[in-house]
Amino acid sequence: MQLSNEEEDYNLSLSKFESMLKTNKVLFFDSEEFEEIILHYLDMGKAALAKKALKLALEQHPKSTGLKLVQVEMLVYDDKLELAEKLLNELYAIEPTNEEIYIQKANICSKRDQHEKAVELLRIALKYTDDYADVYNLIGMEYLFMDNLEMAKESFIKCLEEDLEDQSALYNVVYCFEFLDQNQEAITYLKKYIDKNPYSEIAWHQLGRLHYGVKEYENAIRAFDYATLIDDEFLGAFMEKAKAFERLKKYDEAIESYSRTIELDDATSYALLRMGKCYEKLGNKALALKYFNQTVHEDPLLDKGWIAITDFYVRQKNYQKALFYVNKALAIDNQNRLYWKRFATINKQMNFFEEAEFGYRKAVEFGDYGLDTWLFWVDILQFLGEFESAIQTLLQASEYFPEENEIEYRLAGLYFMLTDNTKAKFHLSNALRLNFDNYILLEDLFPVVWAKKMVQNYIAKHKKQ
Template structure:
């Protein structure tokens, strides 16, 4: 039994879902089908969208917009060859339809051919009356290409079309940040705020830009304006707290973090920041209380476990520090920060074999910091394994070939190993790299401060530097 859609007063979506539950068939305008399909696509209900497309094309086999929606679903499901075939057919029927070029661009984007996608989107721009969505798509393609300048310009056009398009506004600022143009971002946001003085999002982003520039007074003012614009804007309170921390105003910072907890479910990041503020205020019991709350709220937050570990490490309670860093490693044994901290703790406990193993794990997992190589070498020397210590220093020099610290330490280790030739060569190399860091060598190897050949080499280096 077929019924006209206007025989039932329900909205098209409710009417369509009612039809699916019965044997009745209702007729809809093609525009109604478009609304139904868009509703399902926007809500991620792909199966229902496909049903609506199928029925819609049965009722309106020549509707180009429905065919384009069918192609959009095919592209989403990576059925790219079929989608291209349908596009070829559609282009013959309607060669000036910008949506055809947009869907072709989506296909090229899926194939990682972003240059071709950009070219097609620019063709679509020439044909389109409303180019807002196309500029947004262009911006994303430029981001894929790491062309942040062009991406920024595309997203700026989106914001100029709709100043409430906060997604594009965020993308504009993201591009400024990636280009490290914080001054440009500040000018852009101030200009935007001239037109939208009560936009909490823009004030929040402006505050973050001032924070990057270490303009803390201006940052606090921006965050205050964000809060005035929307006193429930949690992000503004949190960022304001971070700035107050940097200014040493820990009690005020705590108040702002506590505000975020009162407004919404507590977050591990808020607990962590409150804990750090209490530690700065030497409220040790309160600091521990909030650190433990941090890891209880989010056991996978590495900064939480490291905060507890560092708390005990700074107080030289190395056994407890080791206990907590091991708990962290049991949760995430692939975290190089955990292993590095584990190495330092074991070294403090004079467990040099364990420290050696921990440093190796940290490096294997991608921690190549200069201090890691230097401290690992010290551990091996303490374990009376000078040969391995020199090998580690040599590996470190592959990452930091201009590091005088590594060279001075290498010289000292060779000398400690009674290898005078390599010791002198390394020492001379270190002097050439940085004469000013000679004091590091004398601090670590004071036995050579009055050595004739050392003094002679230093004298020659000083003359050469003048």
């Protein structure tokens, strides 16, 4: 690729400066050359070289406002705000119409969390600048710091009116729309933007994302198609397009798009996992398993990969293999509630009830507070004859689900089993109030209790009320 004259001059200045540092010969640079060299080192994170360049620059051009403004930028970078402010006030006395002075003053205010003052200064900068886009972008960022998303959005839109190609402003506009739950308005805005700038792959990609967010999957695919036509290596657009195809149950097309992401970059565990899921939906179990295995090979810590393999074997009713894989997963992360719940479910299917009880207990211990987890755990405790533990577990569950009839019926049944009739009747009364028709649970789970005449009479009496 041929370099422009400006790029050649810039590279020449850099190599000339670095050669000077090595030989200790002092060479002359004009002030603009120095500015570019210093900013280059700052962008590269090479602060020591930037400071060395600035020192030499000010020795050669002690009156250069541009270099002094770069000095201000470096002082702000080092959090020497008072020194920076003092220098800015001196520069202001010389050049009160230099927009960069107001921008740097605003930068200092921003660092001090004085964002409204920063916006005031940036609005003054607008009067003197030729680069409106940059200043509007800075104003937008200050409004973001203030959580004023509406004004931020307005500023980023103005930035894009000045410079259609400003990609960061485009991302920020969409972010503001989404944060304000204005997805349809964002779609309308992006369509108008695309009318002016039809070859912006970023705009097409963002439009596709927004259509996907409001479940307009066909429109999303169309937008992603345009993004990938403009840039046939746009990995994110291929990934999003694949997800949209999945939503439409077009699994072959989804696989094709996921495959393209793997061609463009190293295989990601996410793409491999989704391809496995697609092949499973298409009934191709061998390929599904192949991609699930590749997923965990690529990222052994990805819980979704291990769960996919485990669930695959559960669906095949091959519980022995499912148990093998869930144990492998637990060996990697034994504090994962998703693994423990599957461990419990599989053991329950294999009639290993003590192991199943242990699994449900661990799942809850590590944060699974779903109602079904509590109930499965309690039913196994009851089956094992551990009535007291079952009651304590249900009382714990009732803190999360205070008005759940399935908990109340079980508490009633367990208290009847322990012949604590007062507590049993209290919980049975609660259960019948919450859902009378579900008293069948007593018959299913506690046939001995159900057979008691006292229980039958209590339910009948409640029915009459």
